[in-house]
Amino acid sequence: xxxxxxxxxARIAWxxxxxxxxxxxxxxxxxxxxDDDEGDSGGxxxxxxxxxxxxxxxxxxxxxxxxxxxDPKVDWVTDFEQETGCKVNVKIGNTSDEMVQLMRxxxxxxxSASGDASGRLVEGGDVDPVNVDLIPNYEDVFDALKDQPYxxxxxxxxxxxxxxxxxxxxxxxxxxxPAPTSWDVVFDRADEYSGQVTxxxxxxxxxxxxxxxxxxxxxxxxxxxxxxxxxxxxxAIELLKQQREHIGEYWSDYTKEIQAFANGDxxxxxxxxxxxxxxNADGSKEKVLLPEEGAxxxxxxxxxxxxxxxxxxxxxxxxxxxxxxxNAAVAEWFGEAPANEKSCALTADKEHCDIYHADDEAFFDQxxxxxxxxxxxxxxxxxxxxxxxxxxxxxNEVKG
Amino acid sequence: MRLSRGSQALLRISTGITLAFIxxxxxxxxxxxxxxxxxxxxxxxxxxxxxxxxxxxxxxxxDAFVYSxxxxxxxxxxxxxxxxxxxxxxxxHRFFGRETVSFLVILPIALPGIVTGIALNSTFTQVLGIxxxxxxxxxxxxxxxxxxxxxxxxxxxRRLSGSFEEASADLGATPWQTFRLITLPxxxxxxxxxxxxxxxxSFDEIIVTTFTVGAGDQTLPIWIFTNFxxxxxxxxxxxxxxxxxxxSIIPVYLAYRLTREESTAARGGAxxxxxxxxxx
Amino acid sequence: MGRRLADLFHxxxxxxxxxxxxxxxGWLVVGxxxxxxxxxVTSFWTLxxxxxxxxxxxxxxxxxxxxxxxxxRSVTGRTVLIAGLVTVTDALLAFPLAFYMAKIAxxxxxxxxxxxxxxxxxxxxxxxxxxxxxxxxxxGVLNWALEPLGIEGPGYGLVxxxxxxxxxxxxxxxxxxxxxxxxxxxxxxxxxxxMGAKPTYTFRRVILPxxxxxxxxxxxxxxxxxxxxxxxxxxxxxxEQFIGTVVRDNFTVDLPFAAAFATVPIVIMIVYLxxxxxxxxxxxx
Numbered sequence: 001x002x003x004x005x006x007x008x009x010a011r012i013a014w015x016x017x018x019x020x021x022x023x024x025x026x027x028x029x030x031x032x033x034x035d036d037d038e039g040d041s042g043g044x045x046x047x048x049x050x051x052x053x054x055x056x057x058x059x060x061x062x063x064x065x066x067x068x069x070x071d072p073k074v075d076w077v078t079d080f081e082q083e084t085g086c087k088v089n090v091k092i093g094n095t096s097d098e099m100v101q102l103m104r105x106x107x108x109x110x111x112s113a114s115g116d117a118s119g120r121l122v123e124g125g126d127v128d129p130v131n132v133d134l135i136p137n138y139e140d141v142f143d144a145l146k147d148q149p150y151x152x153x154x155x156x157x158x159x160x161x162x163x164x165x166x167x168x169x170x171x172x173x174x175x176x177x178p179a180p181t182s183w184d185v186v187f188d189r190a191d192e193y194s195g196q197v198t199x200x201x202x203x204x205x206x207x208x209x210x211x212x213x214x215x216x217x218x219x220x221x222x223x224x225x226x227x228x229x230x231x232x233x234x235x236a237i238e239l240l241k242q243q244r245e246h247i248g249e250y251w252s253d254y255t256k257e258i259q260a261f262a263n264g265d266x267x268x269x270x271x272x273x274x275x276x277x278x279x280n281a282d283g284s285k286e287k288v289l290l291p292e293e294g295a296x297x298x299x300x301x302x303x304x305x306x307x308x309x310x311x312x313x314x315x316x317x318x319x320x321x322x323x324x325x326x327n328a329a330v331a332e333w334f335g336e337a338p339a340n341e342k343s344c345a346l347t348a349d350k351e352h353c354d355i356y357h358a359d360d361e362a363f364f365d366q367x368x369x370x371x372x373x374x375x376x377x378x379x380x381x382x383x384x385x386x387x388x389x390x391x392x393x394x395x396n397e398v399k400g
Numbered sequence: 401m402r403l404s405r406g407s408q409a410l411l412r413i414s415t416g417i418t419l420a421f422i423x424x425x426x427x428x429x430x431x432x433x434x435x436x437x438x439x440x441x442x443x444x445x446x447x448x449x450x451x452x453x454x455x456x457x458x459x460x461x462x463d464a465f466v467y468s469x470x471x472x473x474x475x476x477x478x479x480x481x482x483x484x485x486x487x488x489x490x491x492x493h494r495f496f497g498r499e500t501v502s503f504l505v506i507l508p509i510a511l512p513g514i515v516t517g518i519a520l521n522s523t524f525t526q527v528l529g530i531x532x533x534x535x536x537x538x539x540x541x542x543x544x545x546x547x548x549x550x551x552x553x554x555x556x557x558r559r560l561s562g563s564f565e566e567a568s569a570d571l572g573a574t575p576w577q578t579f580r581l582i583t584l585p586x587x588x589x590x591x592x593x594x595x596x597x598x599x600x601x602s603f604d605e606i607i608v609t610t611f612t613v614g615a616g617d618q619t620l621p622i623w624i625f626t627n628f629x630x631x632x633x634x635x636x637x638x639x640x641x642x643x644x645x646x647x648s649i650i651p652v653y654l655a656y657r658l659t660r661e662e663s664t665a666a667r668g669g670a671x672x673x674x675x676x677x678x679x680x
Numbered sequence: 681m682g683r684r685l686a687d688l689f690h691x692x693x694x695x696x697x698x699x700x701x702x703x704x705x706g707w708l709v710v711g712x713x714x715x716x717x718x719x720x721v722t723s724f725w726t727l728x729x730x731x732x733x734x735x736x737x738x739x740x741x742x743x744x745x746x747x748x749x750x751x752x753r754s755v756t757g758r759t760v761l762i763a764g765l766v767t768v769t770d771a772l773l774a775f776p777l778a779f780y781m782a783k784i785a786x787x788x789x790x791x792x793x794x795x796x797x798x799x800x801x802x803x804x805x806x807x808x809x810x811x812x813x814x815x816x817x818x819x820g821v822l823n824w825a826l827e828p829l830g831i832e833g834p835g836y837g838l839v840x841x842x843x844x845x846x847x848x849x850x851x852x853x854x855x856x857x858x859x860x861x862x863x864x865x866x867x868x869x870x871x872x873x874x875m876g877a878k879p880t881y882t883f884r885r886v887i888l889p890x891x892x893x894x895x896x897x898x899x900x901x902x903x904x905x906x907x908x909x910x911x912x913x914x915x916x917x918x919x920e921q922f923i924g925t926v927v928r929d930n931f932t933v934d935l936p937f938a939a940a941f942a943t944v945p946i947v948i949m950i951v952y953l954x955x956x957x958x959x960x961x962x963x964x965x
Contacts, residue, residue, distance in 0.1 A: 057615055062629035069460030070630060089616035092626045097932035104733065107531050107615055124733055195835075201919070249836050250919045255628040256813075262439030263817035265836065278631055282439050335631060389727065392933050397751050399921050403784070403879055411784060414776040415793075421773070422800055422850065425811045428821055429803070432814060440814040442821050486704035493697035501701065502962055503953065504708045510900050510953055511716075512908020512945045514924050518931050518938060519715035527718055543712055546704060551965050575696070604805050607908065607924075611931075624806045634810075641807035648802030656795045 045131040045156075049315055055087040056313035059102045059111040061300070063334040064162070064321075065090040074333050076326040084320075086313035095202065095252075097392075103127070106307040109314040112162055114298045115150030116204045119372025120388060122153045127303040129156040135319045140340045144361050150371045151301040159303035160318045163327065165336040165356065166297035166367045167200065167208065170271035170288045172261065183212045183291045185268050187239055190246040197243065198260060198269030201250035203388070203395035204370055207296050208270065209236040209243075211368060215293045225296065225368050227377045233386045233394065240398040250399075254278075261286055273356055274335020290366060297367035331356070426645065433638040440634070455639035464623035465644075471534065471619060472602040475541035479598045480591065482542070483549025488583070491557035492565070502554075508544040513607035516544060521611040533614035540612040541605060545598035552594035556587045589658055596655050620644065716946070723939035734935055742940035752926065756944055759923040762842055763906035767899045769846040770853040774898065775891075778854050782861035783869075797854050805848060809915050812844045816916060840916040845906045852905065853898035860894020860964050861887070896956050897964035903952060907945045 058065055065088060068075035077088050091108065093099035096117040103111050103126045113121055121127045132138040138160055145151075145161035152158065171180055175196060187209070190197050199205055210225035213235055220232050228236060248266050251257035257275050260266040262284055276288040302318045304311065320326055324342035331338035332347050337358040344353035357363040377385040386394070403411070433451055435444035455461060483505075490501050508516055520540050524530055564586075568578040584591075606621035613622055624640070627633040726737045746752050781793045800808070813836075815821040822833035834840055864887065872882040910924030923945055930938035956962070 062626050072457055091615040101932040105525055247919055253629040254631055255634050259440045259813060262441055264819040265817050274631060282437060399919050400751060407879060411776055411780045415780040418773050418777045419796060425808055425815060426803060428815055429807055429811045442819060442824055482704040482707055485700045489697045489700035493693050495697045508712055510904050511949050512904050514908040514910060514927050515942045515946055518942060519719040522722055523715040523718045600801050606805060621804060621806055624804055641804050645803045652795055652799050652802060655798060656791055
């Protein structure tokens, strides 16, 4: 067998190539004929709620749709299923990008979209406007969360606010002295903590750099950290590349960051309030602050798929998840500020809303919520801003 | 082989070091599972059984385990049928492109999982337009499991003379009778060994699974992965991992028994245990 | 019916082979090669600028990016380097162990060692990586153990990725080598000895050449598994990108580019397989 090894290798390679080519031709021919039906964006919102369809398929962040299977005490789904007859199926999305991609399959009725996904979903025609009159609990949502650029497009509501939080600065007081007041500890002064700096592993983190530059490099004229033209974008990328040298590791989920801080691998970097709380509960001394430059943050929106097979159940779900009880439960479990004002009275920890600044608009005024970067700068610069696609490429370059 | 005392000792030591390298991390998992710290603190500040209670109460983990077993069994069944057919053809027949078959069978496992994953995902969702489900995940797993069955069975068939099968056919047995009465009994252990490995491969696979798992479905590795994104689930994940390690003693023990059975049966120079343990 | 079928097949080996192969080959060619072809076709498409959805317009831009962009070139280089290092490390660790199992240990020890090597294949891959996070972290197990010696572990980064991948894929190297060594008849080794060869000579001239195909068979797995992994680099790296992470990240935002980049490991592995096959490794998988 070895003697003819050469010729049969060649034959195998040849056969594989021919096979692949044959398939490509067949496949390409098949594709040419089938015209892609573009999603019809901006369909009409429902005007009347009908009967539930018996189930609803959701794409959500881990911890947003809990039915007791993670922890029997953590359950705001079973009630809903019993009351409405809509069985809830949930697919966990790990990143905003993944959520957008999942929604594009058309298999799901709704999604808990962060601001960096909502714009893309609307633009792609993947979600429909929502008639908030059909959602009684919408009334009790904090006004500051209504009609925002990440949930309302061309005057139409594209969903209901779920809750919000901010990307704060966390540090280990034993390592980082004196106590920081500015993001400079992770940017211009990152070299002092080289190897101990952490940052959120996502293209949207470019906005954190832009936010810092807005204060520290006024010449660039950054007004909105999500609307960056070429010069501003390059400056942010440059700053992040400098930071890269001092990064111990990037983080993307709770567990990784908690572990990194608890074991001294990271001492300073962006965080969510809940991570600090979990660390402190376990005896770690990490402190959290909102630096003087402000911070980025997220405000998530439950959106309705334009191809929803169960729109009525989805409307019922949207009403349920912002009901005072369910919203309080999810806000407390996930660790964020609830969207419903009345939830604050219902949390197990009575201080929850204070800790998360739920009704502290002065706090949230300093927060720039994630939104999808698009080419339209939203001002007289015109269509020269960097799109999300370019942010992704930029982030790839930062990580190198 | 007669080795000097020195070399023997050296071999023993390096074997010991490698085994330690394999087992220390597993030991660490066990320690974490009992630690009161929820953050991987070391050394553990104290010990507790609580995480195991919580893990047993965790219906999500249980459902995921059942789903993984179901997926593994179905994928193994498909791989058994396809792998056996392919090995019979290649071992017992000469035909044009015979070498290509083994190449083809190996390809799905030799190409990185991410390639297989996104290729199958694109085909399912964009070309065929079918929703991801148990079906898609079984198709994906079976595809890369065929090779372990194929390798085990073909190794056996090569050692086994084909003349019994020929005799059986000449005496008028149908192909099915020949297979059932001659081929099957002789390849039984190879089949079981292949099936065990195929199941193990499927059970712990996460990369291809990520791209082919259906909405709302969770295999155990996917459950573990999503629980890293939930607050405070880490100790429970460790406890579940320890439970799975304990459960896995059953199939590993089966494989062990099998190899012993084989060594006593085969006696002599033949590559006794290779059939039962050859990993993919 | 069965009888008639038997008559049909009897004495017609080609027909028999065809019937046997129809299922598996159909599955692999239509299902698997077909999917790869779909991926390849996708890599020539464009991403719509506004919607971010795939448009079926032919372009070579994705491949141009893969080849010309420094970032992706260094990602490829880094991944191949780590995959190579992991493979070599695993071969070095696995060979003595496999040799001990196959040629020195008694049947009982051998069985136990086999179980010991197979066992980790069953424990969750993700949990093992997280355990390594705990081991390698600043205040983790390794530094705790090394502290009295006054040295520090590598922390997270490329070294950690290399270490963890070597760990995870080690059994995939041990088992083929073990099986390969076991196939070498003991009589051959005795003959070499009887003719006066020293053990080192026997090892170099008899054992190594005979075991090499098995090592290469094992290397197919360690190399390819490292080449495509995206989880270990995310969890124990310090943000370095690998082929797996780039493909994974782009899969959700720019599928055509992800598909184009995925052809890199495909090409690498096909070449690798052809070389491995020539060296007789396929008999040892």
